[in-house]
Amino acid sequence: MKVAVQNLPLPSKYAKIIEWGKLITITGSAQLIIQVIGFLSAIIVIRLLPTKEYALYTLANTMLGTMILLADGGVSTGVMSQGGKIWMDREKLGLVIATGLDLRKKLAIGSLLVAVPILLYLLLHHGASWLMASLITLSLIPAFFMSLSGTLLEVAPKLKQDIAPLQKIQVGTNVLRLILVGLTIFSFPWAYIAVLASGLPQIWANLQLRKSSYKYARFDQPADPLITKEILSFVKKILPGAIYYCASGQITIWLISIFGSTTAVAQVGALGRLVMVLGLFNVLFSTLISPRFARLANDKRILLGNYIKIQIVLFALMALIITIVWLFPAPILWILGPAYANLKNEMVLNIAGSCVALIAGSSFSLYTHRGWAIKPIxxxxxxxxxIAVSASLIDISTLHGILLLNIYVAGFEAIMHVLFSLIMINKIKVKTHGITE
Known part of the structure; x- marks a missing residue:
């Protein structure tokens, strides 16, 4: 006799596994497409730009990242931290995002005043004419301003874990970028054209993000003075560290651009494109892990358990990536073209340094999203x-030495951020049945 089987609710453990499986599948598959498209765009630029032009392109992109970090100054992390407390309220969440957007506009001016003279100096130092240096600098402006608002407009969908629309926007943006790069770089192999083609699609992305974000946060409100004060108090804690990371996070490029040759700058930039595979993990982390960690109850056991699991998984993945690169360097370098075929050892060192930096960055992201910050002093x-001790022991005028320095610095930062995370979590009291122990 056949028995009718009724749809019973799954145990919470299996429901969580299914939920995470869906999220990782959606985000992972979309990010795989995004990374492949982005990688194709990068390879087109590497192979078609002359070595000197690619060195200038590398300097411009590095400075763009610095400008964005300076203009953010911890605002996006502060918005995520504040938003994690009231993420269910559309009005309040919108007010937090609106305040963050207002703050970023003000910080953007200061970022430009600091970064533009430095970029012009480095471009001229590596042989660019005043006209070319000015064109490259101007080509950064659209990408700079669009990126500032883009990251804040992603806060609401990330907190709500409405991931699919974000992935569609990112896929569309990268497709547009590939098309623009493909249409322009063949005929105009100049650094400023490549920078402009890479940045313009972000305008379309921001228009789509506004529509997606507005469903969960009504950010068409004036900035709130009280929220401004709260975010600024967090920014004051994190800004000195953010300024420091502007230098240390790209120390490879900065030192090689000052002490090394133009060819070495191009080589560092080309090797950096191979690290794009780690972008998949970065996006998965910032989209799925950090927002959920920000939402966790302030309970020592819950936070510590989740934190340790995250670090174990990250460490295993990074070790696997380094092993694959060490075993198969030649096929991977073939992608970059013959000009970079002799960089086998350097490629392994670069990937290793980037993996260690990702582990450091993950801890930094987790604790700052909880509203914690290491004292800048x-x-x-x-x-x-x-950095000083490591640099005194290594020849930083060579590419090999610079990459070794990068590993040492990233290793120190990883240890520091992991220890600080554990210390902060350990300070929280355990809750048992609603009672604090």
């Missing part, structure tokens, strides 16, 4: 001391 002197 501790962070910066220790980090500078680590």
């Amino acid at each position: 501790i962070l910066i002197p220790l980090s500078i001391a680590a």
Whole structure:
């Protein structure tokens, strides 16, 4: 006799596994497409730009990242931290995002005033004419301003874990970027054209993000003075560290651009494109892990358990990536073209340094999304001391030496951020049945 089987609710453990499986599948598959398209765009630029032009392109892209980081100054992290507390309320979440957008506009001016003279100096130092240096600098402006609002407009969908629309927008943006790069770089192999073609699609992306974000946050409101004060208090804690990371996060490029040759700058930039595979993990982390960690209850056991699981998984994945690159360097370097075929050891060192930096960055992201920050008076002197000691032991005028320095610095930062995360979590009291122990 056949028995009718009724649809019973799954145990919470299996429901969570299914939920995470769906999220990772949606995000992972979309990010795989995004990374492949982005990688194709990068390879087109590497292969078609002359070595000197690619060196200038590398400097411009590095400075763009620095400008965005300076203009953010911890605002996006502060918005995520504040938003994680009231993410169910559309009005309040919108007010937090509107305040963040207002703050970023003000910080953007200061970022431009600091970054533009430095970029012009470096471009001229590596042989660009005043006209070319000016065109490259101007080509950064659209990408700079669009990226500033783009990351804040993603906060609401990330907190709500409405991931699919974000992935569609990112796929569309990268397709547009590939088309623009493909149409322009063949006929105009100049650095400023490549920079402009890469940045313009972000305008379309922001228009789509506004529509997606507005469903969960009504951000067409004036900035709130009280929220401004709260975010700024967090920014004051994190800004000195953010300024430091502008330098240390791209220390490879900065040092090689000052002490090395133009060819070495191009080589570092080309190797950096191979690290794009790690972008998949970065996006998965910032989309799925950090927002959920920000939402967790302030309970020591819950936070510590989740934190340790995250770090174990990250460490295993990074070890696997380094092993694959070490075993198969030649086929991977073939992608970059013959000009970079002799960089086998350097490629392994570059990937290793990037993997360690990703582990450091994950801890930094997790604890800042909880509203925690290392005191700059501790962070910066220790980090500078680590760089100074490492640099005194290595020949930083060579590409090999610069990449070794990158590993040492990233390793120090990883240890520091992991220890700080554990210390902060350990300070939280355990809750049992609603009672704090």
